[in-house]
Amino acid sequence: MKKIGFSILLLSLMLTGCQTSKPTLKVFSWGAYIDNTVIEKFENDYDCVVIYDMFESNESMYTKLLSGEKYDVLVPSDYMVQRLIDEDALQALDYTKLTNASGIINGLLNREFDPTNTYSIPYFWGNVGLIYNTTIVDQTDLSQGWNILRDTTYKGQVYVYDSERDVFMVALKALGYSTNTTNMSQINKAYDWLEVLDKTMDPVYSTDDVIDNMIQGNKAIAMVYSGDATYITAENPDMAYYVPLQGTNFWVDSMVISRDAKEVDLAHEWINTMLDPEVAKLNSVFVGYSSPIQTVFDDLKETDFYGLSAYTPRLDYPNDEVFKYNEDIKRIISDLWVKVKAN
């Protein structure tokens, strides 16, 4: 017994001893949002260890931070950047270290959530739309816009993205309201809209599993992010992407450095590397999301992603909105969404 115990302790000491004293950079980003070779190359170039962790939604990322996890670099969306700025959880970026920042598409900068880009810099951008099977869905039905998700012709044929902000955006836009409304009667109408969808359409609420399911053609219509749509349409030519004219959410997922980051210099190097045209191209090709680097974007829309409308989300369309963070509305919406799902 003693011997076994001793050898186990020795073994574990040996195992823990293997871990290096190299600097460790902790990155927290979306699932499947990077070409893994980029991480390895970064580790070699900067002689460090990168802990790359993934989240499913802005809300779950925030909850993780709340429960005491600490990361150096985060990649939240616009409204979550705003929330983190409001709560003083971020530190200002040092642009002298971000030499590649000049390549960013102008339209993505100086947005309302971080008016001077003091804290954040774009990583990927896009919008939310519908992916549909051209062999099943009648093109004329698309003119209903978001209401096609409640068209009973397609009962049992829809995937809805399981994210409170996005589903309420769809409902509010379908009803002709602003996604950032604070009017309770509009929010309640959106809730009713979603209840009807839930009751009559037999939808499946999915997250990343929608990607493979749509590539296999398991259902006719799915609500997806434009980047996933690029990947799906590239893999399955029967699928096409459509963004309703009622408007949608326009988003910018941005890199930020947390206030309590331990490796501030390394975090800047990481961000700068992601903005490097070569690296940005690798990432964009690998995951299908639109690159914020002008040269990469112009290149890929003519080459790898030629003819795929999802890769070129519309910029500055009047009905499209960026989310704004509002704590009370957030709480109301997340309670209502749980109710829709639970009912």
Add this chain to the structure above:
Amino acid sequence: MVGSKNRKLTRFFLIAGVLLFFYAPIASLMVFSFNDSRSLTSWAGFSTQWYTALFANREMMSAIYVTLLVALLSTFISTVVGTLTAIGISKSRKIIRELIINVNNFPILNPEIVTAIGLMLLFSSLSIEKGLITMLVAHIIFSTPYVILTVLPKLRGLDPDIAEAAMDLGATPAQALWKVIIPLIMPGVISGALLAFTMSFDDFVISYFVSGNGVKNISILVYTMSKRINPTINALSTILVVIITVVLLIVNLLPILKKKELRGAE
């Protein structure tokens, strides 16, 4: 005669049916780990590319390492603590014994998710950074009660005066413990340790709530990767299934084989 034959057939089909139900999904999982394409439903030829991918995937290797490390350490600690506590319980007054056994039953009777959030709340209110240490502590917490529960019945079957007899003959309490009591309850200790190991090795719910900062065990990794079709998960699962089956076969069949050998020698 006909009735008995029918009954035999029914029995056969019952057993065959349930075994098919148990093993067909596992078999399909294993078969498609050798598929030459990314599909999990159509066969495209034999390949070991997913195994190559598995061993090249640093995240997976680190998950395997975390799982093994936590399982080994938590098994060792919970077995030692659990065994000593069980011995203590068997020699304690009734009130203390009842108290400990009742509190000890909490993590066993409670749904895992409740134990998990309790620990999560504890760690975050003490602002302990979640990671390997919190995972290890949590695993020790949930496996120790099972060790105690497995060892206690063995102690009940023990002659209560045996330790005293050893000490009367000049043994120190520690010697009585190590040389007399522990060897006698060894079978219970071993099955407690096995239970602790497998519980730690397979745990998802508790690890999911109490770990963080990039520390993942195999279960958490499977959970995060299951959204996309990924035959490397199948490759990893296949390896796990094979190892577990082999270990279980050895543990269960060895005593039988030994018995036969002894009988043969006679």
Add this chain to the structure above:
Amino acid sequence: MRVFGNLVKPYMVWMSLFIVIPMLLIVLYAFTTHGNSVMAFQFTFDNFGKFFDPVFIKVMLKSIQVALITTGVCIVIGYPIAYVIANVDERWQTLLMLLVTIPMWINMLVRTYAWISILSDSGLINTFLKSINIGPLKMMYTDFAVILGMVYNFLPFMILSIYTSLAKMDKAVINASYDLGANTRQTFMKITLPLSMPGVISGVTLVFLPAVSTFIIPKFLGGGQYMLIGNLIENQFITVGEWNFGSAISLIMAIIIMLSMYMTRKIDKDIVQEAQGGNKW
């Protein structure tokens, strides 16, 4: 034997720190309001009030219903299997029980994950059905898939528990019953079944308890719209960040489960007594 009695002291400290305090924390969070800091809490019943919304009561009832169906299916399948195994040649018993219990040791996520590629719309079953020209069957994301997943995961516990009680049964009692002129059916109904009841009941607790609180199986096989009580708790803690409400739900669930365990144990005792009374006859 005071010396050895001291051995419990370290564990008592450990136990209060890691078992008792977490429980108290759940209670504390359940009865306090917003903010995830322990220092700034305020007493409230709101979290419970929120739960008694018809929507959440429905989730609770649905979880209990699904768990009960799972338990029922496990008894119906598990009993005959355990009975057959307990009555085959002894050499085979060990091997068959080993085969039944091996899946128990395999990671639950892996076992559940295996079903996704079988049940999905373009999965193995539907690929097969398509090849013989039967339209795709919708199995994924239904009650059927979730209950199937639960039965698959928890059936071995039921079989094991019933088998154990059947195997340790005194064969002399059964033979006596035959000697006294009872037929197979009578012997089974009057002797075997009552005597194996403790096994069935411990099987029920082993199946019902994890089935009512799991969130993996509904998440993998039921999709995001399939919400059971475990998913609701997970959702509050991982996504929404409402720990107080999440704690309240957990507390309610824990109490319901403790109560039902207490009740099954009581029934268990009654049945055992009755069966022993039956023996005297």
